[in-house]
Amino acid sequence: MSELETRSPLLRQLNERRILNTVRLHKKISRSNLGREIRIATPTVMRIVDTLLQKGWLEEIGPDDSTGGRPAILLQIRAHAAGAIGVELGRVYARFVCVNLLCEVIHEEEIEVASLTNASQLVEFVGRFIVRSGLDLTAVIGVGVAAPGPLDPVKGQLLATDDIGVQWHEVQLVELFQSQLGIPAFLANDADAAALGETWFGLGNDFHHILFVLADAGVGAGMAIHRSIYCGAKNQAGEFSHTIVDMNGAICSCGRRGCVNTAASAYAMMAAVREARHVDQGENMLTIIQQAIEGRSPEREVVDRGLSYLSVGIFNFMQIFNPDIVILGGRTLLSAQYMVREIQERVRKLCYNSGVDVIPTSFGISAVAIGAAALVLQHVYDHTQLIG
Numbered sequence: 001m002s003e004l005e006t007r008s009p010l011l012r013q014l015n016e017r018r019i020l021n022t023v024r025l026h027k028k029i030s031r032s033n034l035g036r037e038i039r040i041a042t043p044t045v046m047r048i049v050d051t052l053l054q055k056g057w058l059e060e061i062g063p064d065d066s067t068g069g070r071p072a073i074l075l076q077i078r079a080h081a082a083g084a085i086g087v088e089l090g091r092v093y094a095r096f097v098c099v100n101l102l103c104e105v106i107h108e109e110e111i112e113v114a115s116l117t118n119a120s121q122l123v124e125f126v127g128r129f130i131v132r133s134g135l136d137l138t139a140v141i142g143v144g145v146a147a148p149g150p151l152d153p154v155k156g157q158l159l160a161t162d163d164i165g166v167q168w169h170e171v172q173l174v175e176l177f178q179s180q181l182g183i184p185a186f187l188a189n190d191a192d193a194a195a196l197g198e199t200w201f202g203l204g205n206d207f208h209h210i211l212f213v214l215a216d217a218g219v220g221a222g223m224a225i226h227r228s229i230y231c232g233a234k235n236q237a238g239e240f241s242h243t244i245v246d247m248n249g250a251i252c253s254c255g256r257r258g259c260v261n262t263a264a265s266a267y268a269m270m271a272a273v274r275e276a277r278h279v280d281q282g283e284n285m286l287t288i289i290q291q292a293i294e295g296r297s298p299e300r301e302v303v304d305r306g307l308s309y310l311s312v313g314i315f316n317f318m319q320i321f322n323p324d325i326v327i328l329g330g331r332t333l334l335s336a337q338y339m340v341r342e343i344q345e346r347v348r349k350l351c352y353n354s355g356v357d358v359i360p361t362s363f364g365i366s367a368v369a370i371g372a373a374a375l376v377l378q379h380v381y382d383h384t385q386l387i388g
């Protein structure tokens with residue numbers, strides 16, 4: 001170990017993350033090319049690589065035959081050396097993924113949130129889920145949980161909300177995972193997590209400014225800037241669902257009128273169909289969308305109105321944030337190609353064909369759970385998190 005590294009464990013940790021991420025991005029790379037890429041002296045690279053080989057997170061995969069001369073040994077991430085758990089704690093469903101070090105899904109499950117009566121049961125479920133994933137608890141580097149707000153990602157706490165249920169109020173979720181399972185845990189807003197998952201492991205890999213729009217039971221948006229979630233001064237950035245798109249619209253739970261939430265969420269559209277029919281037929285959003293596609297009334301008008309307001313909301317967000325790309329996710333939007341296509345066309349018209357792509361997430365309905373797992377993996381690859 002160099003004198004500087006001895007004095008600064010932080011520097012060593014920082015270089016470890018840079019090396020792991022560079023190997024990940026290149027898929028396979030030699031020690032010398034690694035050193036050149038991140039401008040670290042070869043002896044330092046050799047030393048850190050040796051440590052990571054011993055730890056089992058890197059592996060040698062044989063000589064590089066492409067260069068001519070004496071071939072160098074190539075390194076790659078040993079993907080199955082460790083795993084991370086991602087949990088989407090949604091309003092209706094909880095989705096669980098177990099991913100390897102490359103964020104590839106090994107195992108996934110989904111249950112109804114109503115089947116869990118308290119947060120302790122969630123932690124117990126995750127414990128059993130890890131066993132079913134075939135992973136030893138010691139190989140799990142962490143659990144990420146993503147939920148609709150309000151929440152405090154710094155304290156790892158769910159705040160008072162009617163969305164999940166009264167028994168989840170003020171729950172110190174991160175602390176609970178640490179005390180019951182003994183593994184590190186992280187908490188983030190669902191759309192923020194989805195944005196993070198895309199920026200590290202999905203479609204946003206080549207973009208620095210990502211806007212992820214999540215339309216599930218509710219509506220949300222997350223921003224990833226240079227591979228980090230942008231949270232704002234009080235962790236309230238990207239409160240997309242409470243941006244106003246209709247000054248004369250319906251009253252929202254926040255007390256204002258015409259928020260995106262009241263105009264374009266699945267809850268709002270289901271309520272609008274009920275109101276138009278004057279009777280509750282127990283419709284779900286999937287049925288309403290199918291009826292709308294078939295041109296039936298009032299579904300057609302309700303969905304059309306919802307899509308228009310959602311597109312206006314996305315356009316307004318783009319005007320302020322100026323993203324490289326907009327990624328769409330959530331069960332409401334992904335339930336039919338029609339929904340994605342309509343948003344793409346409406347936003348494109350509003351933007352005068354600005355050239356910013358609006359595309360569906362590559363992770364489907366697992367985008368939030370995979371994003372939650374990315375909260376954990378960010379602590380493997382992201383050296384900027386150490387700098388603060």
Ligand SMILES: [Zn+2]
Pocket residue numbers: 241242243252253254255256259261
């Ligand atoms: Zn509101």
